[in-house]
Amino acid sequence: xxxxxxxxxxxxxxxxxxxxxxxxxxxxxxxxxxxxxxxxxxxxxxxxxxxxxxxxxxxxxxxxxxxxxxxxxxxxxxxxxxxxxxxxxxxxxxxxxxxxxxxxxxxxxxxxxxxxxxxxxxxxxxxxxxxxxxxxxxxxxxxxxxxxxxxxxxxxxxxxxxxxxxxxxxxxxxxxxxxxxxxxxxxxxxxxxxxxxxxxxxxxxxxxxxxxxxxxxxxxxxxxxxxxxxxxxxxxxxxxxxxxxxxxxxxxxxxxxxxxxxxxxxxxxxxxxxxxxxxxxxxxxxxxxxxxxxxxxxxxxxxxxxxxxxxxxxxxxxxxxxxxxxxxxxxxxxxxxxxxxxxxxxxxxxxxxxxxxxxxxxxxxxxxxxxxxxxxxxxxxxxxxxxxxxxxxxxxxxxxxxxxxxxxxx
Numbered sequence: 001x002x003x004x005x006x007x008x009x010x011x012x013x014x015x016x017x018x019x020x021x022x023x024x025x026x027x028x029x030x031x032x033x034x035x036x037x038x039x040x041x042x043x044x045x046x047x048x049x050x051x052x053x054x055x056x057x058x059x060x061x062x063x064x065x066x067x068x069x070x071x072x073x074x075x076x077x078x079x080x081x082x083x084x085x086x087x088x089x090x091x092x093x094x095x096x097x098x099x100x101x102x103x104x105x106x107x108x109x110x111x112x113x114x115x116x117x118x119x120x121x122x123x124x125x126x127x128x129x130x131x132x133x134x135x136x137x138x139x140x141x142x143x144x145x146x147x148x149x150x151x152x153x154x155x156x157x158x159x160x161x162x163x164x165x166x167x168x169x170x171x172x173x174x175x176x177x178x179x180x181x182x183x184x185x186x187x188x189x190x191x192x193x194x195x196x197x198x199x200x201x202x203x204x205x206x207x208x209x210x211x212x213x214x215x216x217x218x219x220x221x222x223x224x225x226x227x228x229x230x231x232x233x234x235x236x237x238x239x240x241x242x243x244x245x246x247x248x249x250x251x252x253x254x255x256x257x258x259x260x261x262x263x264x265x266x267x268x269x270x271x272x273x274x275x276x277x278x279x280x281x282x283x284x285x286x287x288x289x290x291x292x293x294x295x296x297x298x299x300x301x302x303x304x305x306x307x308x309x310x311x312x313x314x315x316x317x318x319x320x321x322x323x324x325x326x327x328x329x330x331x332x333x334x335x336x337x338x339x340x341x342x343x344x345x346x347x348x349x350x351x352x353x354x355x356x357x358x359x360x361x362x363x364x365x366x367x368x369x370x371x372x373x374x375x376x377x378x379x380x381x382x383x384x385x386x387x388x389x390x391x392x393x394x395x396x397x398x399x400x401x402x403x404x405x406x407x408x409x410x
Contacts, residue, residue: 056296058289061279062199065293067301068207068265068272069333070379074297079200082181083278086253087124087147088261089189089197091205092170093156094143094251098213100159101136108137117163118153123190125150126232138227144219145234147252149188156187163187177204191257199276206250206263206274220249220265239287240264244294250274254283264290271303271337300339304346306369307334313350313383316366320391321358327386328352328366336371336379345373350383358391 054077062083065075073079100106111133119128124147128134134142139155142148156166163186170184181198189195209216223241225234237252246266253261260280266273275293280286307313313328336346352367360366367383 056292058292059281059285060277060289063278063289063293064199064203064276065297066203066207066274067297067337068210068274069335070337071207072337074301075293076200080181080198082196082198084191084195084255084258085189085197085202085278086255086258086261087189088202088251088253088263089184089187089195090143090147090152091202091209091251091263092173092184093152093187094140094216095205095209095213096159096166096169096173097136097140097155098209098216102213105159106136108135110136112136112139112154112158114150114154115157118150118157121149121153121188123149123188126227128154134227140219141222141225142227142234144216145222145225145236147237149190152188174201174205177208179204189253189255191255199278202263202276202278203274206265206276210248210250210265210272210274217248238262238264240290244291260286262286262290264294266294268298269303270305271298271301273297301337302340302343303335303337304343305333305335306348309333312386313367313369316352316356318356318358318360318389321360321389322392323389326356326360326366326389328383329386330369331382331384334369334381338373338378342373347372352383358389360385360389362386362388
């Protein structure tokens, strides 16, 4: 009887001690630095675009260069001017197809029928026949490599029931991405009144496609391939794939009214860039000026990377939970884009919230990574919980303490 009273006393003591200790979760700060010296001028480290300067002497009406992971604008020229996108429209159509794949609405093997409407599209096409079905994989290949209007229409009709319904989805997704200069009228880009977008908006949807669905480069980097057991040859309309080191895509477009457009992407040394050219006077000009933009970015900027999305940053103390800790991970790419020569001056400072308490949901923000040069913040990345942690009830606490007590007495 006496032994039982002693055990109960210590259990109550440890319950009180457990709550007392866990209620004082502190703010934890870790600093990793590649700092070699801090003599660089602060004003030179902030990445800024050459706004409206046309310092690259581009002939195209509109252009923009962004860094892919952050969306940082490195150069722009009339980037919000509304223009006809031609087949660059298909970047949004491809994005919706990839999102349908991610949701499981279709698989790469799903057979897609061809309607009479899709067959009659004209323009760039692979001459679909209503008597045949092609897989989503083959449809994507035809859309990305040869900009097939018939395949784009077939996919739109299959996924949404009609082109009109699919275009509604395109415009809704554009709104979600902040594409304020855009209004889609069709899914393929053939000239229609009111079908407009901007270089800036094209960069937004291109970035979304490449960052959220990097597997799309399995298609956008194909230069030559075939369909229908080799009967239909495909040659990519993006000539940069053969001539530009690190090119990963993305989409060309041209009509008599739109002239020559291009969303070009490339990656070198962990730096990924997207260059958009609109209303270039010739096809040679669009490729030359996309190359000029990409060269400008790779020559002048560098990526300093501390981690990828999902990388574990630290194990953080947590009170009142069934677990005493939770892993903090990067929500997005933990990197900064700076002018070359300043890579060693970047400092990363990581701070977690005060007094973290359960319940915590996976994906909930629990901290921040801040990047500075000479004490000036240049970027931030959220740190999120890597798992759910339920709040601990009396039974869980008692069970946990009993388990610990039993281990101590062994």
